[in-house]
Amino acid sequence: MSEAPQPATTAHRPSSARVLPALVLAMLAFSVVQTAVVPILPSLARELDVSGSSITWLMTANLLSAAVLTPMLGRFGDLRGRKPMLLVALGGLVAGSAIAVGTHSFTWLVIARVLQGAGGGVLPLAISIVRDELPKAKVTGGVAAISASMGVGSGLGLVVTGLLLEHWSYKSIFWMGLGFGLLAVLLVALRVPTDPVVDKAGGADPLGAVTLAGWLSALLVAVSQGNTWGWTSNRTLGLFAVAAVIALVWVAVEARVAHPLVDMKMMARPAVAFTNLSGLLMGFGMYGSFMVISNFAQTPEKLAHYGFTATVLHAGVMLLPSALGSMAAAPIGALLIARRGPRLPLVLGGVLGGASMVYLALRHGSEIDFYLASAVFGLGVGLAYAAMPAYINGAVPAEQSGIANGMNAVLRTVGGAIGTAVMAAILTGDTMKLPIPVSLPTLTAYEHAYWTAAVMCLIAGLVPFGIRRIKADAAESTTPGALDGAGTAAAVGEPATTGA
Incomplete structure (x- = not known):
């Protein structure tokens, strides 16, 4: 069995004021870089002389890389130390940004986006560092700040992209990523202490890593290219079948090896499984709604009789309240978790996200409607993202914290x-006839998209009621020391008798 780490004394732990800003900046650097290219994909297609379907590989490659590398870096952090792996993750982000700055080749730009995807490992590693290094009283707030900053960075990335494009070329987006990444590397190197290896008895699982990468790759390529290839095309259906087969092989491998990359028993615990389902649904709602709102805002009003003819910057500003809402959610979420456990903020997150999308489905004629809905949605996402690591950390031992939070991040991706x-399928499936060769979705298509996002968020808010006893779940397979490292089960979990 793995040795439980000995809790460090409070006197030897660094202050949250020293460590937390470095970790939050690292998370912001990745989330800004990940979403910043979304509004400029059409202009990049023209700039690089590639088709609209090909340019989407700049997002597909990044999502795929993040999904594959996030759990691996989280697990290697458990085995080799969290700080070294955090620097590796940020190193990938910096290297990718440097290549993107220096190239005019589409192929090299795709490679750059793959390297930037390594930054996805920041989330589980930073959460594990907070759990290991900060005083117990600061853990809940620190984890909430890091997790909520994912929503903050995503919203800010859209705004900053528009601002930069008002004055400079698309290269400025990658210069921004390079600067953010270098600053994060410097702060992490100077402020984050070198941590001990928490799973000294663990080992590598190369077959588990290969099969995990295999089924995630097949699934994400099929999902990302389904609209281009056709959802019933041989390529799309074939990749879905390949993903299913390799996923079954992966589960079988992980159930048999002595030191699995992902412990299937851990993944099956209600507190982990239901939290991951909620992460999947909230990820659907957040990324899907950002795309729909941005497209709606940029629709030329004279042609479609809806939309605001917004520039990229204007559309980004309309999503800025979501970043502010996520920022406000971090301290609110931490307070709710400390007093009531993670269920309330996770339920509220789903309800607020769903309510904001219902509002847009019914009212979308004024920019004020979008500013209001964006703020409420950001608050909901921030609350939900703050609660998820609290559920997971209360249910797994410290030596599995990295991989457990890594898999949650994967499912969000x-x-x-x-x-x-x-959302793209909904919008392209119902277009209006125009006298010019331009295809625009109908207003009804946008309303359907908002309703879809609302349903997903509301279901995410119901999911936590399937978690009955996080305290009992944690006690079954963790040591008291591991629970203390999470901030104690009582602090982050539900009372033992709650739920059905």
Whole structure:
């Protein structure tokens, strides 16, 4: 069995004021870089002289890389130390940004986006570092700040992209990523302490890593390209079948090896399984709604009789309240988790996200409607993302914290890929006839998209009621020391008798 790490004394732990800003900046650097290219994909297609279907590989490659590398970096952090792996993750982001700055080749730009995807490992590694290094009283707030900053960075990335494009070329987006990444590397190197290996008895699982990469790759390529290839095409259906087969092989491998990359028993615990389902649904809602709102805002009003003829910057500003809402959610979420456990903020997150999308489905004639809905949605996403690591950390030992939070991050990414694909299918499936060769979705198509996002968020808010006893779940397979490292089960979990 793995040795439980000995809790460090409070006197030897670094202050949250020293460590937390470095970790939050690292998370912001990745989330900004990941979403910043979304509004400029059409202009990049023209700039690089590639088709509209080909340019989407800049998002597909990044999502795929993040999905594959996030759990691996999280697990290697458990085995080799969290700080070294965090620097590796940020190193990939910096290297990818540097290549993107220096190239005019579409192929090299795709490679750059693959390297940037390594930044996905920041989330589980940063959460594990907070759990290991900060004083117990600061853990819940620190984890909430890091997790909520994913929503903050995603919203800010859209705004900053528009602002940069008002004055400079698309290269400025990658210069921004390079600067963010270098600053994050510097702060992490100087402020984050070198951590001990928490799973000294663990080992590598190369076959588990290969099969995980295999089924995630097949699934994400099929989802991302389904609208281009056709959802019933041989390529799309074939990749879905390949993903299913390799996923079954992966589960069988992980159930048999002595030191699995992902412990299937851990994944099956209600607190982990239901939290991951909620992460998938909220990822669907967040990425899908960002795309729909941005497209709606940029629709020329004279042609479609809806939309606001917004520039990329204007559309990004309309999503800025979501970033502010996520920022406000971090301290609110931490307070709710400390007092009531993670169920309430996770339920509220889903309800607020769903309510904001219902509002847009019914009212979308004024920019004020979008500013209001965006703020409420950001608050919901921030609350939900703050609660998820609290559920997971309360249910797994410290030596599995990295991989457990890594898999949750993967499912958010998968949900985002599915959400953008489904939203694109809804919008392209119902277009209006215009006297010019331009295809625009009908207003009804947008309303259907908002309703779809609302349903996904509301279901995410219901999911936590399937978690009955996080405290009992944690006690079955963790040591008291591991629970203390999470901030104690009582602090982050539900009372033992709650639920059905």
